[in-house]
Amino acid sequence: MNETIPEAPPRVEVNYADRIPNNVDLASDRRLQRAMERWQPDFLEWWRSMGPDGFQEADVYLRTAVGADPKGWAVFDYVKMPDYRWGILLAAKEEGRVIPFGRHRGEPAWQEVPGEYRAMLKRLIVIQGDTEPASVEQQRFLGRTCPSLYDLRNLFQVNVEEARHLWAMAYLLQKYFGKDGREEAEALLSRRSGDADRPRILGAFNEETPDWLSFFMFTFFTDRDGKMQLESLAQSGFDPLARSCRFMLTEEAHHMFVGESGVARVLRRTCEAMREAGIDDPHDIERVRALGVIDLPTIQKKVNFHYSVTLDLFGAEISTNAANAFNAGLKGRYRETRIDDDHQLLDATYPVLEYVDGRLQEVQEPALNAINARLLDDYIADAGAGVKRWNRVMDDYGVDFRITLPHRAFRRAVGLFAGLHVDPDGNLLDEAAWQARSADWLPSDEDNAYLLGLMEPVFEPGKYAGWIAPPKSGINRKPGDFEYVIMEA
Numbered sequence: 001m002n003e004t005i006p007e008a009p010p011r012v013e014v015n016y017a018d019r020i021p022n023n024v025d026l027a028s029d030r031r032l033q034r035a036m037e038r039w040q041p042d043f044l045e046w047w048r049s050m051g052p053d054g055f056q057e058a059d060v061y062l063r064t065a066v067g068a069d070p071k072g073w074a075v076f077d078y079v080k081m082p083d084y085r086w087g088i089l090l091a092a093k094e095e096g097r098v099i100p101f102g103r104h105r106g107e108p109a110w111q112e113v114p115g116e117y118r119a120m121l122k123r124l125i126v127i128q129g130d131t132e133p134a135s136v137e138q139q140r141f142l143g144r145t146c147p148s149l150y151d152l153r154n155l156f157q158v159n160v161e162e163a164r165h166l167w168a169m170a171y172l173l174q175k176y177f178g179k180d181g182r183e184e185a186e187a188l189l190s191r192r193s194g195d196a197d198r199p200r201i202l203g204a205f206n207e208e209t210p211d212w213l214s215f216f217m218f219t220f221f222t223d224r225d226g227k228m229q230l231e232s233l234a235q236s237g238f239d240p241l242a243r244s245c246r247f248m249l250t251e252e253a254h255h256m257f258v259g260e261s262g263v264a265r266v267l268r269r270t271c272e273a274m275r276e277a278g279i280d281d282p283h284d285i286e287r288v289r290a291l292g293v294i295d296l297p298t299i300q301k302k303v304n305f306h307y308s309v310t311l312d313l314f315g316a317e318i319s320t321n322a323a324n325a326f327n328a329g330l331k332g333r334y335r336e337t338r339i340d341d342d343h344q345l346l347d348a349t350y351p352v353l354e355y356v357d358g359r360l361q362e363v364q365e366p367a368l369n370a371i372n373a374r375l376l377d378d379y380i381a382d383a384g385a386g387v388k389r390w391n392r393v394m395d396d397y398g399v400d401f402r403i404t405l406p407h408r409a410f411r412r413a414v415g416l417f418a419g420l421h422v423d424p425d426g427n428l429l430d431e432a433a434w435q436a437r438s439a440d441w442l443p444s445d446e447d448n449a450y451l452l453g454l455m456e457p458v459f460e461p462g463k464y465a466g467w468i469a470p471p472k473s474g475i476n477r478k479p480g481d482f483e484y485v486i487m488e489a
């Protein structure tokens with residue numbers, strides 16, 4: 001009898017039978033599979049030593065990606081975090097996709113690394129990849145002071161997804177960049193946020209996230225930078241990168257939700273407590289703090305801090321690196337394919353605010369050099385829309401206070417405004433005026449100590465710390481007292 005082994009069906013959905021879940025047919029590439037399987041224990045070692053501190057054995061109600069289809073891509077269930085099925089997920093391949101911008105516009109999208117751009121492409125992937133584990137490291141002690149099990153679960157969801165983003169970039173490095181790709185993938189596990197000797201690559205990813213207001217600000221502002229970078233890379237002519245980033249964006253949306261709704265709940269609780277106590281003046285900080293909530297001016301100071309640190313992540317507004325990456329077809333603009341122009345920008349200009357002749361004024365720059373400036377504009381508009389939604393909370397309670405984004409030149413360390421002293425309204429100041437006033441605009445040691453003092457953990461299902469309102473609805477429509485995290489016995 002002639003026995004033949006039936007052929008495996010084509011793998012388009014995620015293969016969870018493999019040690020590494022994937023929808024890239026990992027099993028067909030033995031060399032890559034071995035490389036990834038060698039990287040996996042190092043990753044787990046990193047997760048155990050640098051991931052959430054103290055909750056590795058807890059059962060956490062997490063969503064796990066099971067397909068790349070935008071509808072029904074996730075399942076929810078209790079998982080111990082080290083058992084989370086991190087894997088390699090790319091958005092579906094678009095047949096006939098062409099490079100949407102730059103000098104190769106209209107040519108078929110690359111399925112292999114274009115040799116002439118190898119170094120530039122690898123650098124883009126390494127920089128993106130480095131931010132993913134960094135934020136997990138920055139947030140690793142927050143579990144100890146969670147305001148509720150709901151928030152604890154959201155923190156861990158963000159953490160496992162950032163770790164999956166690390167997987168996404170490590171996969172690209174190992175599959176497409178040979179030996180030096182493998183070395184870069186290892187290096188992603190060996191740098192440490194805030195470490196003096198081997199820090200993470202970008203500044204904001206070496207800052208601390210010491211309290212939960214910082215965490216919500218970070219997910220609102222800094223994860224939103226991540227979103228903009230991913231949107232730009234999702235346009236890439238290098239198709240595997242574009243597909244990786246498109247799937248990552250579906251996860252990123254949740255991080256944005258955690259930040260925006262987190263801050264909104266803090267605002268709501270503060271307004272509610274002020275109303276109950278009959279306090280009309282939001283600047284009566286002493287009385288507001290006596291209620292055990294976070295006064296609105298301190299929330300504004302946190303906005304000023306996180307926003308200005310995050311703007312620096314975009315790099316220099318006028319940048320030949322960004323022009324080269326665009327020209328090469330590697331990194332596009334925000335929603336490139338929806339922009340109505342020639343997508344090559346050889347003769348176009350773009351207005352950029354600059355410091356010229358002692359004042360801030362708009363200058364028409366070659367659009368190619370202003371790619372970062374434009375992305376920054378898109379970011380500012382996107383963040384501004386979220387701030388507008390925050391201000392509805394104050395409207396609801398009739399509280400006379402607006403959260404505002406400071407001027408883009410405020411407290412910048414990178415780019416066109418680095419070294420200038422500019423107040424939140426955009427007025428230039430001299431050194432002495434800045435020294436005298438900056439404490440009004442940025443969190444002081446005392447403000448930070450007050451926030452830290454509020455961070456008493458609440459582990460009882462359905463209960464919330466006094467400084468934050470409960471969410472409007474549960475995760476996956478779970479009831480209010482749902483036990484999102486079950487601690488180890």
Ligand SMILES: [Fe+2]
Binds near residue numbers: 132162
């Ligand atoms: Fe991420």
Ligand SMILES: [Fe+2]
Binds near residue numbers: 223
């Ligand atoms: Fe994120």
